[in-house]
Every structure is written in C-alpha cells, then in structure tokens.
Amino acid sequence: MSQARTSPGRPRSIQFRLGDRRPCIALAATLGDRGREQPLERIPDPETLARWCLEGGFLAVSPKIAAPELASVRLLREAIYRAACAVRQLRKPLPEDVATINVWAARGTLVPELTPDGRSAGWKDERALSPVLATIARDAIDMLTRTPPIRIKLCADPTCRALFVDESRPGQRRWCSMNFCGNRSKSRTFARRHRES
Numbered sequence: 788m789s790q791a792r793t794s795p796g797r798p799r800s801i802q803f804r805l806g807d808r809r810p811c812i813a814l815a816a817t818l819g820d821r822g823r824e825q826p827l828e829r830i831p832d833p834e835t836l837a838r839w840c841l842e843g844g845f846l847a848v849s850p851k852i853a854a855p856e857l858a859s860v861r862l863l864r865e866a867i868y869r870a871a872c873a874v875r876q877l878r879k880p881l882p883e884d885v886a887t888i889n890v891w892a893a894r895g896t897l898v899p900e901l902t903p904d905g906r907s908a909g910w911k912d913e914r915a916l917s918p919v920l921a922t923i924a925r926d927a928i929d930m931l932t933r934t935p936p937i938r939i940k941l942c943a944d945p946t947c948r949a950l951f952v953d954e955s956r957p958g959q960r961r962w963c964s965m966n967f968c969g970n971r972s973k974s975r976t977f978a979r980r981h982r983e984s
C-alpha cells in the first residue's frame with residue numbers, strides 16, 4: 788500500500804490495531820484510549836471504515852459505506868465491548884446490547900474460502916459491509932459463550948483499556964499488546980526506578 792498522503796487540514800493516516808486479533812476484538816479496538824476522557828476514534832468517517840475492512844482482510848474491494856452504516860458499526864462495536872465487560876464481571880449484558888449483537892448475527896456472513904494449498908483461508912469476495920458485521924457479531928457470540936469470563940480482559944494500561952482474550956497458558960496476560968502497552972509500561976517502570984535510584 789502506498790504511503791499515506793497528508794495534506795493540510797487532514798489528520799495523519801490512522802493506524803489500526805489488527806494483528807491476529809479475532810474479528811470482534813479487532814472491531815472493539817477501533818476505539819482506542821478508552822480510559823481517556825477523549826477516546827481515539829479510529830473510524831472517524833466512512834472512508835476510514837472502508838480502509839479498515841480492507842486492511843483487516845474482510846473485503847478485497849473497498850465497499851461504499853453510507854454515514855448511517857458507520858453509526859451501525861459503532862453501535863455494534865460498543866455493544867460488544869459493553870457485553871464483554873459485563874460477562875467478565877459475571878454480570879448480565881444490557882438487553883439492548885444483546886439485541887444489537889443478535890440482529891447482526893442473524894444476517895448472512897462472509898463465506899470462508901480455503902486457499903489451494905489447503906493451509907490457509909480467506910473470505911469469498913464481497914462488496915458490502917453487512918456480511919462483515921454479521922461475521923463480527925457471530926464471532927462476538929462465540930467469544931462471549933466459549934471463553935471463560937476470567938480470560939476476557941481489559942488492558943491493564945489505564946488509558947488504553949482495550950478488550951482482549953487471554954489465550955496464554957498461565958492466563959497472566961495484562962496488556963492488549965506487548966508491542967504497545969506492554970513496552971510502554973516497561974519503559975515507565977524503568978524510568979521510575981531510574982529516578983528513585
């Protein structure tokens with residue numbers, strides 16, 4: 788992909804947190820810095836959402852997205868985040884969040900396709916946003932129902948609070964990503980020790 792162009796008045800190209808995150812976690816991560824008063828909106832407009840769909844590997848061709856669809860995506864995102872927060876605290880999610888997830892999960896999803904070598908898979912070509920959201924909603928149901936609540940976690944960085952699933956064997960993972968929050972915390976601890984010594 789070409790270097791992001793920056794022009795006056797246009798914010799620098801937003802970096803997504805994708806990695807190998809499962810779909811519902813990747814969507815939840817489109818709102819960053821959740822612990823701050825002003826969280827970081829990584830899908831501020833339909834064009835950026837379209838780019839997220841491409842970079843996330845959901846779609847091969849940029850979909851046309853209308854403003855109301857962007858609102859639906861954010862609604863689903865926050866329903867998933869809130870439901871996960873409730874489940875990890877052994878509370879019932881809000882009925883409206885359950886309803887939002889179920890409405891999307893009932894739609895037609897992306898269709899997985901095996902590659903010729905039989906060792907990896909992608910999604911069958913789609914051009915619309917709806918199957919992406921249906922896939923994410925079903926992934927959220929899978930996460931909420933199959934993950935032990937104690938393994939559904941929020942990043943220990945108080946400004947981040949990103950959602951993640953701890954799949955490590957000991958279950959001691961604290962950060963959404965070692966590359967971001969883990970290293971930031973380590974360097975803060977180092978600086979503190981340095982000052983104190």
Ligand SMILES: [Zn+2]
Pocket residue numbers: 942943944947948949962963964967968
């Ligand atoms: Zn984090």
